Amino acid sequence: MNSSSNGAIATATPAWWTRDVWETVKKAAEVALPNEVCGLIYTEVYGVAVHCFEAEATATSCFAVEQEVIDFAFSLRDANASVLATFHSHPLGWPQLSARDAGLADWAQLHLLLVPHKELWEPHWFTIQRAQQTL
Numbered sequence: 530m531n532s533s534s535n536g537a538i539a540t541a542t543p544a545w546w547t548r549d550v551w552e553t554v555k556k557a558a559e560v561a562l563p564n565e566v567c568g569l570i571y572t573e574v575y576g577v578a579v580h581c582f583e584a585e586a587t588a589t590s591c592f593a594v595e596q597e598v599i600d601f602a603f604s605l606r607d608a609n610a611s612v613l614a615t616f617h618s619h620p621l622g623w624p625q626l627s628a629r630d631a632g633l634a635d636w637a638q639l640h641l642l643l644v645p646h647k648e649l650w651e652p653h654w655f656t657i658q659r660a661q662q663t664l
């Protein structure tokens with residue numbers, strides 16, 4: 530089963546993915562241990578770049594500092610940059626997105642989840658459907 534109630538569907542590695550970007554994202558996940566890391570992968574003048582959010586993080590959650598998210602969103606707009614994907618890590622190893630993770634679809638539908646496996650990080654790509662408002 531590769532789809533779940535949060536609307537996340539396992540998906541293929543995107544065409545713009547490079548070894549450099551993967552190394553950068555893996556390093557961010559490693560540095561954040563034992564906590565989660567969360568951030569964005571976006572286009573900029575020199576190619577594809579990675580931004581990690583300052584966050585209140587634990588081993589099972591990562592809440593980006595709101596003001597930093599706002600400031601970064603403005604800087605992306607000012608630079609005419611666009612977000613290609615979001616990413617975060619699950620240091621404890623769960624290879625699926627949680628219901629809370631689906632909020633990442635506000636930035637981009639594509640999401641990379643990093644999960645440790647035998648002392649290496651495995652990439653798990655998902656397409657997140659924006660949740661329907663059901664009030």
Ligand SMILES: [Zn+2]
Binds near residue numbers: 617619627
């Ligand atoms: Zn998560």
